Amino acid sequence: MTWLDGFGRLRPVFLGILLSFSFQGVCCELVVSSAGPTWVNAIAGSNVTLAVSFSGAPDPAVTWFKGNLPVVTWTIGSSAPPDIANREVLRIEQNGSLTFVNVPLSSSSNYTVEMTKSGLGKAVIKFTLRVFEKIQDVTLSMQPDFVREGTDRFTLQYSILQGVVENQMWLFTGREIKTSSHYLVEQRSVVILKPNRNDTGRYTVSLTNPFNHVQAHMDVTVLYGPDEPALEARPSQSFYVLGESLSLSCRAEGFPQPTAEWEFGGQTLPDSREGVLNLTNVQTSQGGLYTCTLVNEQTNERRQKSMILNIYEKPPGNPxxxxxxxxxxxxxxxxxxxxxxxxxxxxxxxxxxxxxxxxxxxxxxxxxxxxxxxxxxxxxxxxxxxxxxxxxxALGPMEFLPTVGTTVDSEGKIVVAIHCVSAASPEAVVSWSKGSEAVASGITYQISSDTTQLKIRNYNVSNFFQQNYTCTCRNPLGTQRRQIQLQGPSISDSSLFPNQEGTIVTLTWEVPPTSVVTGFDIQMKGPDLLSRNRTQTRGTSDKYRTIQWKPGSARSTDVFVLDPNLTYRFRVIPRARMTEGEPSEVHRIGPGEGLSGPAIAGIAAGIPCSLLFLLLLAGLIYLCVYCNKNKSRQTRYPVSRAVEKAITTQSDPAPHNLLTGGLKSPPDYNRLQQTPSERSGALPTFVPPPPVRVATTV
The missing domain is CATH 2.60.40 (Immunoglobulin-like)
Structure with a gap:
């Protein structure tokens, strides 16, 4: 059997190992879902069901909570009766759904169902049940009984004989009342703050719930006045000559209409209740202070105003x-x-x-x-x-410092505002330019009415080479000019301050005054943060990941909860919307540098595996070459089985031809042990096996 045959038999083993790794991590999961709406409205006295369904495991344990209080506990399919807090109202169905019988108003709450199965975790779903009665007999009342302009407030409130109100709406002359500086809408009332004459009219309350809608009305009259009296002398002129005749009138708005009377020299003048005082053949003794008093006879409010009659009168006020x-x-x-x-x-x-x-x-x-x-x-x-x-x-423009602000509009586009103000008299006129071109107000650029502010809409923060703007403040006495070079998102300085225990760090940073920044990514590299109960969550990372986002106005943040025995690295990435600036300085906290335990274990396991793979590859190549050479070689000596002599082959650094095809000299193994910096070239692609003892038959 050749080595190639052995390698072929190992292929199923490798495939089995790969398949076993592929199917790791497969598990079942218990899933619970609503079989109906999770927000349920019901009329009091009806039957209603919070319906659920589940999958992934048979017969899970079910617990229903009202708020945080368990009300039903049962294992689906169990013969044991369920544990129910109120059996007159609550009933659990075979599939775990919760039914309310003759549901009372007190059942309105948030409900949570939890299903658990050993080894499969817990599944949760939440419901909201609201129980209503129909609204009946709505009446409106007012406090105080009558309203006077200038008082602190008056209140309209409603009362109902029966019913549950889901939504209330207050209207004044058909327009909805909303909470503002003048109105305060409360749970069962509306408060009119600082009432005035314009609050006279019809008020309506509209009450609704999912099952009916009721309205009630009240007409309110606000008493007011008298207003500031308006005094007028006829004929109207700055002074009067001895012997002339004139009339003084005093009028003001109010409800009911106020009455008027004139006083002069501490005495009430007759025939002046209508507000008009007629003076004929005036004498110098009649010059002086005339006072008009207006009275609202229902509210007893009084207003006074005076005027002076002179023969010669200087201009009012000061120059x-x-x-x-x-x-x-x-x-x-x-x-x-x-x-x-x-x-x-x-x-x-x-x-x-x-x-x-x-x-x-x-x-x-x-x-x-x-x-x-x-x-x-x-x-x-x-x-x-x-x-x-x-x-x-008169003053010429003074030196000034421009200010730069960055915002994001409703369309998510960057808006940069540059503000230039110079103290000057007359007031300085500000002109704007970009590079050598003047800036005019339009869609992209908007200049304020007083010319002191330039808004740049849809700002392109990536265009770093055309970001120079100049504001020029000018009046007839001089000119002051400042150039503003807008920068992309950047950070000028940053610092890290740990607490004494090393579990919390405060990261601070500074931004150049002309940098365009809308937010910051707080990034960390290292192990995951501890949870609040100070247990380490699984996982670590050798890459930076974003753990917080801060708005463009932020300059510091706190990071919780660190393990003082581990090493973390932090940095801040400035952003202008989707554009990232250069990261801040990396700040490190934790013990000294070094590889973590898992990293060392991985390296230790990888070295022998890599060497084994290289040896197998070299052996395979050697077998292929050897077999190919052996086919073309002819036998030169007769084969004898009498005596066997063991000959050990020795390596020779010089070229030699042991086989008919010839072999190149083996590579220098001492050179292969050198470090990469000591080698003059790349490693050889072929690594032969160590010397082998060959049996030769003689």
Whole structure:
């Protein structure tokens, strides 16, 4: 028998080993499923069944739970009676389903069925049962009995004679009321916060459950007023000359309509309840403070407002100064305003011009220059009764730092917002450019109304070579420019801080201010984490795997629960949606470096297997060559069976021809023992067997 024949007989053995490995891991599994809906609504007093079916194992043990409380326990097919908490209501079917007889309202709950079979684990399915009664006799009431505008709140609530409400809806004049800053929808009521006159109208409550729908209504009137009184003098003018006639009116909104009366000098003036006071042939002694009082006679609310009558009246308030850009953001326009009064106030800027002035509202336009930058200018306001002034300072744009923010819109696309604000007076106008091209507002780019913010929609984070944007803040006194080079997702720094026991680590990281980041993958390499009961879950990995995801605003995370006797490695991957940035520095925690036990065992088992495979392959090749040579060789000596002489073949480093076909010299086995770095070439593909003793017949 040749070696080839022996190798052929071993083939079925190898096939059997492969088949045995292929069928490992096959097992049965107990499966339970619902034979009907898992959310069941029932009317009180009816019969209802939570139906289940199972497969994968015969006669499993069944336990039904109401919430966390077991109510039925039984083994399917068992002759022993089931253990039932309430036999008047509950009944278990032969297939494990749970039936409620004359189901009461108290049976509304979450139910869980567990089926177990020894050696096959546990199967679980959950149900929700809700029991209802029909809603009857709904009435509405209000607290307090009447509503006044400006109070803290008023409440509408309903009561029912019978029934279970699944959904309630409150409506005001046909529109649904939802919880907001003005309304608070509670379980059986709606609260109107800070009621006002607009809350007057019809309120409706709509109550429903799966079996009927009922509505109830109430009309509510909110009492209000009086509002802020509106005082008016007719004829309307800033002052009155001695001997003229005029009338003062006082009106305000309210419900019911408020009444009015005038007071002057501490006395109530007659014939003024309608809110109108007529003055004829006025004298200087009638100048002064006039007060109007409005009264809501139902709520007793009072409002007062006063006015002053003068012969000469200065402009109200104080002068207002400002500076604005003019003529295409090239010139400065100084403004001073103090309108009203008789005569009108004369306004001027003495530090800017000695000849220009105006009455009431005065503007002065000058060419922008460096000497105006930071200079405080005073507006002088001159009136016969009073002199006043105001100040204004023009400033060129100051240095600033842009800010970059990243969000994801409703379509899952990246939106980058760049914000540039520079303190300046007049307010600086911001312009935007990308590279050397100006950016205009459109679909991709959106510039805010005040030009200080640029939004880049559907941002392409992979385009790293065209991410330079420039914002330029400009007013007539100067320009400030900042370039923003947007980066892809990246991390500038990271650190790892373990707790004292080595079971928890805190991983922190920093992001460059112009980096576009929407989230972070927290990755780990090493054994699986411990469970909460500090038992090691099976499995380990020599590759990084994501164990957490953090949003783009996060800068730290905690990892639980580590085994202090094992080695873990952590890193953070920044992301801009689907684009990954360069990982952070790898942080290692655990004992010293080295191979794990399973790795060492695998290497130890693999070395002899590899050597055996190489020897078998070399022997097979040698047999093939030997048989092929032997067929072509002729016998040169007569064969004699008398005497046998054992000759041991010896290796000779020099070439020789022992066979008719000739053989090459064997390879240098000492060279094969060298390390890969010591060899000058690749390993030989043919490895002959060690020297063999050959019997020669003489």
């Amino acid at each position: 207002i100064c400002s500076v604005q850009s003019a003529n295409g953001n090239v010139d400065l326009q100084y403004r001073c305003r103090w309108s009203g009064g008789t005569p009108q106030a004369q306004l001027s800027f003495p530090a800017l011009s000695n000849t220009s002035s105006g009455a009431g509202n005065f503007n002065l336009t000058l060419a922008a220059s460096d000497n105006l930058n930071g200079k405080t200018v005073t507006c002088m306001a001159v009136h016969p009764v009073e002199q006043n002034q105001c100040n204004v300072t």
